[in-house]
Amino acid sequence: MxxxxxxxxxxxxxxxxxxxxxxxxPVEYVDPLIGTAKMGHLYPGATAPFGSVQLSPDTDTIPYAVNGRYNRDVYKYCAGYQYEDETITGFSHTHFSGTGHSDLGDFLVMPTIGELHLNPGTETNPDSGYRSRFSHDEEYAEAGYYKVKLKDYEIDAELTATTRVGMHRYTFNKGNEAHIILDLQAGIYNYEEKNVWTFVRVENDTLVTGYRQTNGWARTKKVYFAMSFSKPFKNFGQAKQKTGVYRGFWGRFDQTKNFPEMAGKNLKLYFDFDIQEQENIKIKLAVSPVSTEGALKNLQVEIPHWDFDKVKKQTQQAWNAELSKIEIETLKHSDKVNFYTAMYHAFLGPTVYMDVDGRYRGLDQNIHKAENFINYTSFSLWDTYRALHPLFNILQPDRNTDMISSMLEHQKQSVHGMLPIWSHYANENWCMIGYHSASVIADAIVKDNVNFDTDEALKAMVETAKVSYFDGLGEYMEKGYVPEDVSGASVSKTLEYAYDDWAIAQAAKKLGNNSVYKEFMERSGNYKNVFDKKTGFMRPKLKNGSFKKEFDELDTHGQGFIEGNSWNYSLYVPHAPEEMIKMMGGKKQFSTHLDSLFTMNLPDKYFENTEDISREGIIGNYVHGNEPSHHVPYLYNWTDDAYKAQDKIRNILKLKYQTGPEGLSGNDDFGQMSAWYIFSSLGFYPVAPGSENYALGSPAVKKATVKLKNGNVFTIETKNQSSTNVYVKKVELNGEPITQPFISHKSIINGGKLVFYMSGKPNKNLYN
Amino acid sequence: MxxxxxxxxxxxxxxxxxxxxxxxxPVEYVDPLIGTAKMGHLYPGATAPFGSVQLSPDTDTIPYAVNGRYNRDVYKYCAGYQYEDETITGFSHTHFSGTGHSDLGDFLVMPTIGELHLNPGTETNPDSGYRSRFSHDEEYAEAGYYKVKLKDYEIDAELTATTRVGMHRYTFNKGNEAHIILDLQAGIYNYEEKNVWTFVRVENDTLVTGYRQTNGWARTKKVYFAMSFSKPFKNFGQAKQKTGVYRGFWGRFDQTKNFPEMAGKNLKLYFDFDIQEQENIKIKLAVSPVSTEGALKNLQVEIPHWDFDKVKKQTQQAWNAELSKIEIETLKHSDKVNFYTAMYHAFLGPTVYMDVDGRYRGLDQNIHKAENFINYTSFSLWDTYRALHPLFNILQPDRNTDMISSMLEHQKQSVHGMLPIWSHYANENWCMIGYHSASVIADAIVKDNVNFDTDEALKAMVETAKVSYFDGLGEYMEKGYVPEDVSGASVSKTLEYAYDDWAIAQAAKKLGNNSVYKEFMERSGNYKNVFDKKTGFMRPKLKNGSFKKEFDELDTHGQGFIEGNSWNYSLYVPHAPEEMIKMMGGKKQFSTHLDSLFTMNLPDKYFENTEDISREGIIGNYVHGNEPSHHVPYLYNWTDDAYKAQDKIRNILKLKYQTGPEGLSGNDDFGQMSAWYIFSSLGFYPVAPGSENYALGSPAVKKATVKLKNGNVFTIETKNQSSTNVYVKKVELNGEPITQPFISHKSIINGGKLVFYMSGKPNKNLYN
Known part of the structure; x- marks a missing residue:
């Protein structure tokens, strides 16, 4: 043969x-362009599952601040890309997925031909810089692959990536002198002084190494790289820098051209090539949190060849392996696109943060080695504790315990002794509130997904919950609430601390630590201390114990909340809905109250200055485009009107998740919005991570087969499913009817079959 | 008992x-205050032999540049200390010894009482800052120990140090609220943007860690520290910074007080204590080139206790061990002070640059481990190749081979493939000219002091000597000289390259590599190409082969030389004095020419704008205060008038090396000036390192006993020695008369006795 x-x-x-x-x-259903317009904050470029490298086009470089003042336009560019833009400045290697604040955009690479430019130019005059016009007609995005024609240079740019290496293939349709630009000043959420230092060595005529050190959202961030070219460059050089350049003693060396050791605050380099028509240049750029040596090893181990198509294929196979953990049948093709794109977005982060040899930069800025776990970074925990990490306990149990190991190492390295709040790249950025690492860890412990030292984990949670100088926590511990005159957003903080405390208590209970259980169960009742019986809303309290006088329960500003008004945030007692409902007047009154939330009108003025809330994400006064209310539709399950949850959920799935670049109704927030979609599409949702139970909703799929790590299969089936049959007539688990609107984690993990019988009419007595 | x-x-x-x-x-004879005034550029503080830490008072903080323009006053502050000053700003942990350009001054610590100041204040108004007045009457400096009373606070400050740890003892004569200031902005040769980043963690109430990253003479320098207090502080905080401070999301944290994680461009910290009268606070501060983890380990290993006096005693014992390698008898007590102080200064650098576990930062900014050698840094090679490293081949053979191993690792890490020129702290600063690492390595090879791979070493030398883009080297290789219209200071470069090439040839010869020997012997004759027969001087040549027209052989500026005029530099053919003398008209004419050098008048205008040359260092037109002529007095040995060298040398020893702060006639240049003193006091000098032979002069000691590492003892004895009997009547080696004015390295290293018979009258026929 x-x-x-x-x-x-x-x-x-x-x-x-x-x-x-x-x-x-399922890769074929993934559309990375979904959520790349407006407020989705998603990037369309190439990445491997949970990859360190997110190699993606940036369409502009809006400064974070101008003359020390925050520039609101920057918010659009959290992912570096805005679909409405008509030019691409280049392809950088690190991007957050769907966040509402940003950083990164490291190592921007751009191929050009003809006249050399070392600045990006402007959108209105692209010819003044290295950027190029492009058209969406010549743009293709797949999981792990991105392609675009750079019109100004007639270059076909293709991108793919492994975990730690981005690979570029630039095909030149015109022969000419070509340049590869490497801009170390470019970045996302940049400002004049963001770059602290950049350092580059031209090791030989195909290999360049270096690092970029920035002071941004991550205060002290360093990313190293090793960059390899498939074709030797004939010349290289750098743009003249204003400051921070050592010019050699007596100015003896011209460092701007062919001098292989460069450093300064803002290096911008070029590499020159003679290029024939149809010739291509391939580039591999590896990143490392440790050193250029680490980056070079990552490069050599992950892509020891120049076969672009092979890398693309392997990465797409990896994506298929992840995505096929759930097989679905849907009513419409677009549902399948939305579902697998949501799966894709759910598996973009937290991202791997260590070299192939296990070494990584710790929070103390020292180099550590991950022993028996993969170290992850970029924990957007205020978002992702809600549904993403619970989803990982089902679909990514090993990664989730490794993420927890990463958090525990963070806590050990923290000078505060605290678990991460919002941490990335060896820094705590302190974004948002609460200490939701506790929720993530407790959820895993309660659900028996543990591969870490649980006693240590409990200790870390308790220590975190007792750092008295943290964000009103001292007063919270003393008074049972955060006083608004001590620390703003005091109600949000009180409510979230109370929930986190409950999560800690659940972990303690599971681990048999009764004293911690008791202590934290008591703390978990603190939500009661900010409830104002008179108005029926949660309301900011002052040090002296009285409620703050001025109060507008619709406003998101200055009312004691953060990224949500009292209408939405007052419903945030996920761990004790029954007590909350009692407190708010009982089941019936509460059900009507929820109805109002979904139907009332919320005038623009109440949120127009809030970055994370936009009209697109709102139904009535219910804000789906941001996180605090994500559990709210499911609260009907604790009233006698569970059916009301069902149409609300189906409505949200339909209205707030659509195909196309503008399909998302708010920031995807590192997969939280997508995780909500996945859970809700399957018919259940983790209202209170740390609980064994999920609340049942109304599935949108026709059928879903969840393939679990333990080899079991959990199937969700629907009968009589349609876009109008949004109500659940009955539910059966393994053939037995379910009489309460909940399902346990064990039921799922043990495998089995959940059958929803759907109807166009509510079954008001289903769970009563 | x-x-x-x-x-x-x-x-x-x-x-x-x-x-x-x-x-x-011998520690008792060391006076660290010698050379601390004017241009000696020596620091008076505490350090261990070749220690990484030089803990010393800084008397002012003159900026290197103001509004981007060089500030000439900074030159005085190369060592951070000027004897004439009346205030001390604090005690910083890193200092160069005697250099003519500077950097360092890391981690300035200052104890104060009363009102808190976080700026140093000014010399004219010390009360406006944390600095204090002091008096030399209350200042004591010993090898490894320094003490001063800080008058403004009535604090007795004492300093000592191990290799990597500085130890402070502050005794408070008044009880009060005390502050320890840690100023990370302070530094030597500072300028507005020098600090790239500073980072501090308050690990607990007695331990602080962090780093300082600067862009100075070392372009990308990072030094880490771990600082331990003997008494817990009750509060700490930082000065508000203009830029580069992350203020926490929503400005939630007040980082200026008791927030244990600080970063920014210019951290200035304070630590508060309640202090009783006569109470003391001790501080240990360890440095590391690698990490805070490394610094902490250094601290724990080197000083695991709080016994200040024990540290002082051990360090002074270490100094005694080093200094007692030569025992001397002198004519005067002051000669002994000068001799042992010179020994002390000769053993201050290069400095150890690795953690106790052998790890260090390499030139590529990656972390390396020194395998089987101690890694050193701060190679002021243009100075130290002349006499210091040759001295090490006698007194510090192991350290010298380790220094060579450090250079060879540097070469491997260098993207240029070059041995160090002037390197410090993982950076090449490219200061001065030539590639004198070659001289250091060749000298060790020729003298059989090898503990490194000699073939690799030869390869490294040859590679270094062929980097065509380095400082006119390409043209030198092509034309046999550096053209002045291509690269300034072209004659100095040509001459020094020629000498270094000869050194490489000597190493090749010793190693049996005939082709390299031939190639580099040929290159070593290039000095001839810049000799102008018409004027009798070395003179700059242009690309077209003609001499540059305008020419003033007395001027040090714009004449093709660097830090020396043609009169001095034209004598720089140390490897071929015989040929040079022939070229310059023969022995007789040359002898008269040298006489003129020592007697003619050199008007101030010819050097007054040259930092490294001052009136104090000059005899006639002979410049001893700077290096290029250090071998010149010994050149008489190649004429028939060797006796003329003898009185010149004794005269230089007497005039240019005196006790007291103003005792030195120029920068000590990391021990080169001191090494000249030691050699010349003993009666011989290495005119051409790389040669087996030393030129004999006129010893100043009465007797010297050199204890060699191999156990041998080499004794220098004089008969009829006095301050006027400066001429040598006869010399005997082991009882046999010496008939040529030279002695071989083997004669020394094999042990033996060299007896000089001294006289008030020259013996003109001694070597003829």
Missing amino acids: NLNKTFCFLFILNTARVLFAQDEN | NLNKTFCFLFILNTARVLFAQDEN
């Missing part, structure tokens, strides 16, 4: 499988 | 030994 023929035959077979066996190729 | 009594008895015995057995306690 001829070997070449065999290879050819296998190749065709394989291709056929990819082309025709669609259900085994 | 009572143990306490035993201890007491031993203590008295030991003290007695220290007090009375003076010859075994």
Whole structure:
């Protein structure tokens, strides 16, 4: 048998499988362009699952601040890309997924031909810089692959990536002198002084190493790189820098051209090539949190060849492996696109943060080695504790315990002795409130997904919850609430601390630590201390124990809340809905109250200055585009009107998640919005992570098969499913009717079948 | 037997030994205040032999540049201290010894009482800042120990140090609220943007860690520290910073007080204590080139206790061990002070640059581990190749081979493939000219002091000597000289390259590599290409082969030389004096020419704008205060008038090296000036390192006993020695008369006795 023929035959077979066996190729349903317009804050570029490298086009470089004042326009550019833009400045290697604040955009690479430019130019005059016009007609985004034609240079740019290496293939449709620009000043949420230092060595005519050190959202961030070219460059050089350049003693060396050791605050480099028509230049750029040596090792281990298509294929296979953990049948093709794109977005972060040898930069800025776990970073915990980490306990149990190990190491390295709040790249950025690492850890402990020292974990949670100088926590411990005249957003803080305390108590209970359980159960009741019986809302209290006088329960500003008004935030007692409902007047009154939330009108003025809340994400006064209310539709389950949850949820799934760049109604927030979609599409949701139970809703899929790590399979089936049959007539688990609107984690993890019988009419007595 | 009594008895015995057995306690002759005034650029503080920490008072903080323009006054502050000053700003942990350009001054610590100041204040108004007045009457400096009374606060400040740890003892004569200031902005040769980043963690109430990253003479320098207090502080905080401070999301944290994680461009911290009268606070501050973890380990290993006096004693014992390698008898007490102070200065650098575990930061900014050698940094090679490293081949053979190993690692890490030129703290600062690492390595090879891979070493030398983009080297290789219209100071460069090439050739010869020997011997003749027969001087040549027209052989500026005029530099052919003398008209004419050098008048205008040359260092037109002519007096040995060298040398020893702060006639240049003193006092000098031979001069000692590492002893004895008997009547080596004015390295290293018979009258026929 001829070997070449065999290879050819296998190749065709394989291709056929990819082309025709669609259900085994969910990558085809992923559309990375979803959520790349307006406020989705998603990037369309190439990345591997949970990859360190997110190689993606940036369409502009709006400064974070001008003359020391915050520039509101920057918010649009959290992911570096805005779909409405008409030019691309280049392809940088690190991006957050869907966040509402930003950083990164490290190592911007741009191929050009003709006249050399070392500044990006402007959108209105692209010819003044290295940027290029592009058209969405010539732009293709897949999981792990991105392609665009750079019109100004007639270059086809293609990107793919492994975990730690971004790979570029630039095909030049015109022969000419070509330049590869490497801009170390460019970045996301940049400002004049953001770059602290940049350092580059041209090791030889195909290899460049260096690092970029910034002072941004991460206060002290360092990312190293090793960059390899498929073709030797004939010249290289750097733009003249204003400051921070050592010019050699007596100015003896011209460092601007072919001098292989460069440093300064804002290095911008070029590499020159003679290029024939249709020739291509490939680039591999590896990142490392440790050193250029680490980056070089990552590069050599992960892509020891120059076969771009092979890398693309392997990364897409990796995506298929992740995405096929759930097989679905849907009513519409677009639902499948939304579902797998949500899965894709849910698996973009937290991101791997260590070299192939396990070394990483710790919070103390020292180098540590991850022993027996993968170290992750970029924990957007105020968002992701809600549904993303619970989803990981089902679909990514090993990664989730590794993420927890990463958090525990963070706590050990923290000079505060605290678990992460919002941490990235060896820094705590302190974004948002609460100490929701506790929720993530407790949820895993309660659900028996543990591969870490649980006693240490409990200790870390308790220590975190007792740092008295943290964000009103001292007063919270003393008074049972955060006084608004001590620390702003005091009600939000009180409510979230109370929930986190409950989560700690649940972990303690599971681990048999009764004293911690008791202590934290007591703390978990603190939500009661900010409830104002008179108005029926949660309301900021002052040090002296009285409620703050001025109070507008619709306003999101200055009312004691953060990124939400009292209408939404007053419902934040996920761990004790029954008590909350009693406190708020009982089931009936509460059900009507929820109805009002979804139907009342919320004038623009109440949120127009809030970055994270936009009209697109709102139904009535219910804000889905931001997190605090994500559990709210499911609260109907604790009234006698569970059916009301069902149409609300189906409505949210339909209205707030659509295909196309503008499909998302708010920041995806590192997968939290997507995790909500996945859970809700399947028919259940973790209202209170740390509880064994999920609240049942109304599934949107026709059928879903969840393949669990333990080999079990959990199937969700629907009968009589349609876009109008949004109500649940009955539910059966393994053939037995479910009489309460909840399902336990064990039921899922043990495998089995959940059947929803759907109807166009509510079954008001289903769970009563 | 009572143990306490035993201890007491031993203590008295030991003290007695220290007090009375003076010859075994050379530390007593060391005066670290010598050379601390004017241009000596020496620091008076505490350090261990070749220590990483130089803990020393800084008397002012003159900026290197103001509004981007060089500030000439900064030159005075190369060592941070100027004897004429009346205030001390604090005690910083890193200092260069005697250099003519500077950097460092890291981690300035200052104790104060009363009102808190976080700026140093000014010399004219010390009360406006944390600095204090002091008096030399209350200042004591010893090898490894420094003490001063800070008058403004009535604090007795004492300093000592191990290799990597500085120890402070502050005794408060008044009880009050005390502050310890830690100023990370302060530094030597500072300028507005020098600090790139500073980072501090308050680990607990007695331990602080962090780092300072600067862009100065070392372009990308990072020094880490761990600082431990003997008494817990009750509060701490930082000065408000203009820029580069992350203020926490929503400005929630007040980072200026008791917030244990600080970063920014210019951290200035304070630590508060309640202090009783006569109470003291001790501080240990360890440095590391690697990490705070490394610094902490250094601290724990080197000083695991709080016994200040024990540290002082151990460090002074270490100094005694180093200094007692030569025992001397002198004509005057002051000669002994000068001699041992010169020994002390010769053993201050290069400095150890690695953690106790052998790890250090390499030139590529990655962390390396020194395997089987001690890694050193701060190679002021243009100075130290001349006499200091040759001295090390006699007195510090192991350290010298480790220094060479450090250079070879540097070469491997260098993206240029070059050995160090002037390197410090993982950076090449490119200061001065030539590639004198080659001289250092060749000298060790020729003298059989090798503990490194000699083939690799030869390869590294050859590679270094062929980097065509380095400082006119390409043209030098092509044309046989550096053209002045290509690269300034072209004659100096040509001459020094030629010498270094000869050194490489000597190493190749010794190693049996004939082709390298031939190639570099040929290059070593290039000095001939810049000799102008018409004027009889070395003179700058242009690309077109003609001499540059305008030419003033007395001027040090714009004449093709650097830090020397043609009169001095034209004598720089140390490797071929015979040929040079022939070229310059023969022995007789040359002898007269040298006479003129020592007697002619050099008007101020010719050097008054040259930092490294001052009136104090000049005899006639001979410049001893700077290096290029250090071998010149010995050139008489190649004429028939060797006796003329003898009185010149004794005269230089007498005039240019005196006790007291103003005792030195120029920068000590990391021990080169001192090494000249030591060699010349002993009666011989290495005119051309790389040669087996030393030129004989006129010893100033009465007797010297050199204790060699191999156990041999080499004794220099004089007969009829006096301050006027400066001429040598005859010399005997092991009883045999010496008939040429040279002695070989082997003669020394094999041990033996060299006897000089001194006279008030020259013996003109001694070597003829």
